[in-house]
Amino acid sequence: MTGVSEKPNFPELVRVCARIGFLSFGGPAGQIALMHRELVEERGWVSEAQYLHALNFCHLLPGPEAQQLATWIGWKLHGLRGGLAAGLLFVLPGALVILALSMLYAWSAQVEWFVALFLGIKAAVLAIVVQALMRIAGRALNTRFKKALAVVAFLALFFLDLPFPLVVLGSGAIGIVVAAVRPEWLALKPLGAPPAASPRPWRQTVTAVLVWSAVWALPMGLVLLVLGRDHVLWHVGVFFSQLAIVTFGGAYSVLAYMAQEAVHGFGWLSAGEMADGLGLAETTPGPLIMVTQFVGYLAAFRAPEPFTPLVAGMLGAALTTWVTFVPCFLWIFALAPWIERLEHARRLNGGLAALTSAVVGVIANLSLWFMLHVLFARVDEFRIGPLRLYAPDWPTFDWRAALLAALAAALIFRFRLNVIKVLVIAALGGLILARIG
Incomplete structure (x- = not known):
């Protein structure tokens, strides 16, 4: 049709x-x-x-x-x-499935067979993230300037430990400037005819912003009144609200920032558990960013007072999902009436092109960070001046994870199996290696 x-x-x-x-x-x-x-x-x-x-x-x-x-x-x-x-x-x-899987994970994470199962899932996630990196790079990096932006974004995040929002929004700002003076550096397409003149829908936009901002803030107000600023639910809500504002370029672009903050900043879960959550999100319907719900569940489950762990975990999952997805409705209902006008905004399109290029560097950072923490049980960090460096503890190298990651890479790149089949095969491989290892 x-x-x-x-x-x-x-x-x-x-x-x-x-x-x-x-x-x-x-x-x-x-x-x-x-x-x-x-x-x-x-x-x-x-x-x-x-x-x-x-x-x-x-x-x-x-x-x-x-x-x-x-x-x-x-x-x-x-x-x-x-x-x-x-x-x-x-x-x-997807939210309901992830909630059920998060509950199962929290209660079974120390069971031997469960650990073996998720060894395979973590290894498969490595290959999946590399596949996403190559796919996005092939589509986005079609000029030398874009390739340079990707490299700079990777160096800024992995070695200089600059804040993720600064790198992403800074790249967008650079793109806006470049679009005005050197649009060919970003391979911007010529603009078509502008839309016919019509009244600007300011009233719809302002109303949507006010209403949906209040909806977004409602549960956070309840948490503040009942539990205060020191409770884990407040920290969860604030963190994922901030994340919702800077999640440009798809879920993979923000996962490294989220993982590093959740693991090293807040201590809500380990790097291996973060990879487990990504594996769960890959196998369920809905947006991949639903992995945030897994993080919110574990964070509250492990600091439940004054609730039981189960109730706290469900509240953490619900709050995380709320502050992650309510902003999506805000953006659409506020900006959808402007869609034809925005389509012809060259500088805005330039900012998006530059931001997408930087996302390649962001995902490269995620790939290397996950690789280190999946293949080694211990990874130390140290600094030399402004540089942040990682030092894997080589005696803790996990040969089983490396073998399963190689298997997953072969299944994806050589045999072109889909993500769910790869995750199932790698998980079964983890169970088998646990028996013979």
């Missing part, structure tokens, strides 16, 4: 969005392709041009672009309630 068909009624939209929510495996690329097939090709509810314009618009926003695209489509078809239905149904199936 190529044209746009009649707008669906609301129950039909809900039914199709629920189907997409339960089938949205495979990361943002697979999720975007699934929505395109279901909503553009098969049903024609939005046109190809509208879909691509909206996708480019969502790339400009912090947060999971696939979930925001689903929210925009719902908004386009049925306004506020359509956006809420589509966005929530994209998130809820």
Whole structure:
């Protein structure tokens, strides 16, 4: 189907969005392709041009672009309630599965077979992250300037330990300047005809910002009043609220920052457990950034007072999910009326191109950080002047993890198996090696 068909009624939209929510495996690329097939090709509810314009618009926003695209489509078809239905149904199936897996993980993490199972999952995550790095680099780094930005971002994060928001937002600012003076450095495409003049939707935007900012802050206000600033739930809510603002370029771009802060800054979990959480998120429907819920659950589960560990963990997971995804609704409902205007903003597009290039360096940082902490039981940090360096403890090298990582890499790059099959095979490999190791 190529044209746009009649707008669906609301129950039909809900039914199709629920189907997409339960089938949205495979990361943002697979999720975007699934929505395109279901909503553009098969049903024609939005046109190809509208879909691509909206996708480019969502790339400009912090947060999971696939979930925001689903929210925009719902908004386009049925306004506020359509956006809420589509966005929530994209998130809820994966959120419920991750919650159940987080509960199982917290109670079983010391069981021998469980440890062996997740040895394989952690090893597979290494290969999966490297695959994401190569895929994004191949698509994004099409000029020398972009390649240089990626290298600088990697050096700034891995060796200089500069703050992640500074690197990402700084890259975007550089892109805005370069777009004005040397757009060819960013390979920016010529702009088409500007949209027809129309009233600017300031009222809609301001109303959405005020309402959704209050919704975003509501549970944090309750935590502050009941538990205070020293409780783990307050720290969880503040951290993941900040993360929601700087999550440009997809989940992989922010995982290293989140992992390093959660592991070394707050001590909520170990580096190996962080890799376990990413493996769980890879196997469930919905956005990969849902791994934040796993972190929030463990953080509260391990500092539960005045609740029981189970109740605290569920509150931590719920709060994390709330402050991670409510901002996505804010961005869409506030900015969707501006979509055609933003599509023709050259400087904004330049900032996005530069930011996407820096994301390659960010993911390279994540890949190397995960590799060190999965292959070695102990990794020390030390500084030489402004440089932050890592020193793996070689006697703690885990040959089983290295073997399983090599197997996962072969399955992905040589045999081109999908992520879920690779994770299952690597997990079974971990169980087998535990028996013979």
